[in-house]
Amino acid sequence: MAVELTSTKLNAESHLLLDQPLLRLPHELARRNFKSVQRVVEREKEYLIPALKETANASLARTRGPEQTLESLDAMISRMQGLKRKMENLQEEEKKIHMESRKRIQHLQDLYRISSLADVKYEQWSRIRLDRLIVDHMLRWGFSESATQLAQEKEIDDLVDLNVFVQCQRIADSLRRGETKVALQWCGENKAALKKSQHNLEFELRLQQYIEMIRSRQLVEARQHAERYLSPHSETQSREIHRAAGLLAFPPDQNTEPYQSMYSPQRWNFLADLFICTHHELLSLPSHPLLHIALSAGLSALKTPSCHSAYASSSSNSLSSTTSVCPICSTELNELARNVPYAHHTKSYVENDPVILPNGRIYGRERLLEMSKNVALVGEGKVKDPTTGETFDVSEMKKIYIM
Amino acid sequence: MDLVQKEHERLWKRVKSSKTINDVQKTIDLLQAARDTISVDPTKAPTTLAKLQNPVKTSFDAINDDLKETYSGLNKYTKALDKLFKDRPLPSIEYDALSSQPDLINRAIVMHLLREGQFSVATTFLSEISNKKLPAQSGNVEPNCNKGAEAFAIDQFQSDGIRDQFTIMYHILHQLREESNLIPAIHWARQNREALESRGSNLEFELCRLQFVWLFRGRKEQKASVSGRQAALEYARSDFQAFVPRYLNEVQQLVGAMAFYPNLDDSPYRAIFNNPSAWKDVAHTFTREFCSLLGLSADSPLYIAATAGAIALPTLLKLQTIMKAKRTEWTSQNELPVEIPLPPSYLFHSIFVCPVSKEQATDQNPPMMMPCGHVIAQESLNRLSKSGKLKCPYCPNESQPRDARKVFL
Numbered sequence: 083m084a085v086e087l088t089s090t091k092l093n094a095e096s097h098l099l100l101d102q103p104l105l106r107l108p109h110e111l112a113r114r115n116f117k118s119v120q121r122v123v124e125r126e127k128e129y130l131i132p133a134l135k136e137t138a139n140a141s142l143a144r145t146r147g148p149e150q151t152l153e154s155l156d157a158m159i160s161r162m163q164g165l166k167r168k169m170e171n172l173q174e175e176e177k178k179i180h181m182e183s184r185k186r187i188q189h190l191q192d193l194y195r196i197s198s199l200a201d202v203k204y205e206q207w208s209r210i211r212l213d214r215l216i217v218d219h220m221l222r223w224g225f226s227e228s229a230t231q232l233a234q235e236k237e238i239d240d241l242v243d244l245n246v247f248v249q250c251q252r253i254a255d256s257l258r259r260g261e262t263k264v265a266l267q268w269c270g271e272n273k274a275a276l277k278k279s280q281h282n283l284e285f286e287l288r289l290q291q292y293i294e295m296i297r298s299r300q301l302v303e304a305r306q307h308a309e310r311y312l313s314p315h316s317e318t319q320s321r322e323i324h325r326a327a328g329l330l331a332f333p334p335d336q337n338t339e340p341y342q343s344m345y346s347p348q349r350w351n352f353l354a355d356l357f358i359c360t361h362h363e364l365l366s367l368p369s370h371p372l373l374h375i376a377l378s379a380g381l382s383a384l385k386t387p388s389c390h391s392a393y394a395s396s397s398s399n400s401l402s403s404t405t406s407v408c409p410i411c412s413t414e415l416n417e418l419a420r421n422v423p424y425a426h427h428t429k430s431y432v433e434n435d436p437v438i439l440p441n442g443r444i445y446g447r448e449r450l451l452e453m454s455k456n457v458a459l460v461g462e463g464k465v466k467d468p469t470t471g472e473t474f475d476v477s478e479m480k481k482i483y484i485m
Numbered sequence: 486m487d488l489v490q491k492e493h494e495r496l497w498k499r500v501k502s503s504k505t506i507n508d509v510q511k512t513i514d515l516l517q518a519a520r521d522t523i524s525v526d527p528t529k530a531p532t533t534l535a536k537l538q539n540p541v542k543t544s545f546d547a548i549n550d551d552l553k554e555t556y557s558g559l560n561k562y563t564k565a566l567d568k569l570f571k572d573r574p575l576p577s578i579e580y581d582a583l584s585s586q587p588d589l590i591n592r593a594i595v596m597h598l599l600r601e602g603q604f605s606v607a608t609t610f611l612s613e614i615s616n617k618k619l620p621a622q623s624g625n626v627e628p629n630c631n632k633g634a635e636a637f638a639i640d641q642f643q644s645d646g647i648r649d650q651f652t653i654m655y656h657i658l659h660q661l662r663e664e665s666n667l668i669p670a671i672h673w674a675r676q677n678r679e680a681l682e683s684r685g686s687n688l689e690f691e692l693c694r695l696q697f698v699w700l701f702r703g704r705k706e707q708k709a710s711v712s713g714r715q716a717a718l719e720y721a722r723s724d725f726q727a728f729v730p731r732y733l734n735e736v737q738q739l740v741g742a743m744a745f746y747p748n749l750d751d752s753p754y755r756a757i758f759n760n761p762s763a764w765k766d767v768a769h770t771f772t773r774e775f776c777s778l779l780g781l782s783a784d785s786p787l788y789i790a791a792t793a794g795a796i797a798l799p800t801l802l803k804l805q806t807i808m809k810a811k812r813t814e815w816t817s818q819n820e821l822p823v824e825i826p827l828p829p830s831y832l833f834h835s836i837f838v839c840p841v842s843k844e845q846a847t848d849q850n851p852p853m854m855m856p857c858g859h860v861i862a863q864e865s866l867n868r869l870s871k872s873g874k875l876k877c878p879y880c881p882n883e884s885q886p887r888d889a890r891k892v893f894l
Contacts, residue, residue, distance in 0.1 A: 223587065
């Protein structure tokens with residue numbers, strides 16, 4: 083057997099491929115949080131310092147009475163208290179995010195202490211990873227309740243991003259219901275980051291609002307809306323804007339393309355998908371569930387031509403206690419693996435000392451004899467084929483050579 | 486990774502020691518103090534306010550400096566992360582065979598959850614799936630959508646059956662592990678005796694043997710007590726009869742050990758009676774047999790596949806990079822282009838690679854054994870056999886191609 087085929091060495095560095103979002107996401111959140119802090123501080127600074135100056139000048143020039151001075155001081159104090167409250171909230175959030183990152187780093191660090199894939203600790207680690215992947219998959223498909231429950235039962239709340247996905251799902255759902263408000267609010271919160279994005283989510287949302295206005299025949303409002311929100315995009319979205327203008331002439335009950343498809347309720351699903359796409363991109367989340375990435379690689383790595391063969395495999399089947407069922411042959415994954423490519427092997431891999439029975443089945447000699455000994459009703463000097471159940475004379479076993 | 490940890494540690498300290506809020510409070514205090522002064526003596530207003538300008542500005546500067554430091558901490562951490570994941574983007578899935586089959590993935594997850602004994606999560610998950618299905622179905626009039634829902638209903642029914650089975654399994658395992666109670670397991674093994682025997686499984690005997698040992702040693706891990714031995718002997722009388730034909734040796738050993746009870750630990754029977762992993766082994770065997778009778782693999786396939794995936798990904802990623810750089814595509818459709826180094830426990834089937842063509846045997850191209858006992862793939866055999874004769878590529882033997890026989894690995 084080739085040396086690398088049996089390798090159990092664990093290279094943690096490259097093993098962490100799947101775990102990038104684990105650290106990236108909270109980091110993105112931390113950066114966003116930090117930017118909010120910066121923004122509120124900047125805003126208050128820009129208010130307070132000129133205001134203070136003005137009050138001082140006014141008081142010096144005696145254009146304002148003491149009551150007015152006190153009033154404006156009170157206003158400043160209450161604004162600063164507002165700032166303090168906001169900052170306290172944000173700092174709380176910041177600490178929470180960093181605490182999470184810390185635990186995640188700790189979790190990944192655990193992997194570096196494991197040197198072999200055969201280590202029991204690796205199995206534990208990998209099981210936690212699987213739970214994480216399942217939670218990720220559930221969240222992305224909108225099964226948030228199951229995800230929450232699983233995360234709690236496995237105590238991996240800190241390692242999965244429940245809130246982020248639940249919020250994302252909520253906005254996507256609101257779009258599917260035909261509401262743009264929450265999504266636009268989200269766009270407002272992430273204005274700066276969205277500028278870099280190639281998806282034009284905000285434009286599409288505004289366009290949808292415009293379409294809805296025309297649908298309810300509020301043509302005047304629709305034109306104003308278009309002037310205000312759509313025209314600024316005329317450089318990049320001119321085609322869409324022309325179409326939008328054309329829409330004015332085509333009421334929803336006329337079956338003329340492309341206007342008909344603009345009126346289509348399917349557009350809401352498109353918006354929801356676009357939102358999810360933009361959201362994931364912004365938080366540097368992969369577009370596919372990680373479980374899919376892991377599984378499609380794993381299924382291929384494990385799959386052999388025997389897994390979907392019409393003939394029962396002698397080496398791995400459910401008929402004998404000496405073999406274990408291959409995971410690809412097991413009911414759970416068999417159908418799923420049907421369309422993935424199978425693993426590449428350059429060398430044959432068979433049991434030691436293979437023998438062949440008269441029915442053409444090949445087994446390791448020792449395993450066959452051992453197994454026949456345990457099976458009831460097999461007489462002395464007989465062997466039983468564990469797959470077909472036929473019995474043969476020991477002398478009928480024939481040595482076979484597999485290069 | 487160490488770098489990431491170090492940078493994060495630094496950032497964390499930074500965040501914890503952040504004084505920005507203190508600075509804000511200081512500003513508030515300043516303003517408040519000024520207000521108090523002015524309200525007491527309004528004539529001091531101009532001077533107080535004039536004096537206030539600089540300290541307020543300073544405290545804002547302090548806040549900004551503080552933020553700047555946090556910002557540089559964040560940036561350093563970003564760099565550490567980038568360095569850790571440099572050249573390692575997540576591989577893209579070009580041939581995504583999975584996304585089109587969400588039902589199958591969900592089914593696999595449900596079965597995984599059941600198998601792991603997470604019954605309540607599985608129930609929640611199933612109900613969430615069916616809730617999601619219903620509106621989708623009513624909004625869509627296509628007939629095949631109905632068909633999908635029907636197929637899913639069958640799935641659900643099936644998974645109910647599987648759930649019941651796994652509930653039984655967990656009950657038995659729980660009794661076995663937590664309560665040291667073998668009776669439910671033995672009961673199950675008796676019920677399935679025929680199936681187990683045809684598989685050549687020793688499960689029932691192993692369970693009974695452990696029961697004997699457990700009785701023998703007495704309930705509370707005391708030195709083998711008289712009552713314990715008595716119970717064990719009675720147990721052997723009543724239950725071992727059935728095992729005598731198959732396990733005569735082992736039964737003799739067990740009963741023979743009776744004679745050694747005072748110094749069992751020095752006796753040759755020590756291994757049987759003092760095996761700390763016996764319970765774990767039996768539980769493991771039990772799980773394996775139980776799953777096999779259901780046609781399922783002993784370990785969760787989802788776990789194995791996901792782990793194998795994580796092991797395989799670096800190799801596949803490298804392949805992707807190379808292919809992109811050389812602008813080549815891989816030609817073999819059904820087979821991965823590279824060998825994935827998996828640990829030996831991840832090899833389940835025997836693999837036959839034809840020594841002549843270097844191709845893996847498939848149903849269409851099965852392995853064939855020549856009369857000399859050497860095996861090659863059928864296509865190679867056809868290619869080699871010209872003019873009705875076939876010379877083995879490995880030995881001097883010559884034979885007729887029709888004498889070659891199909892073999893099963």
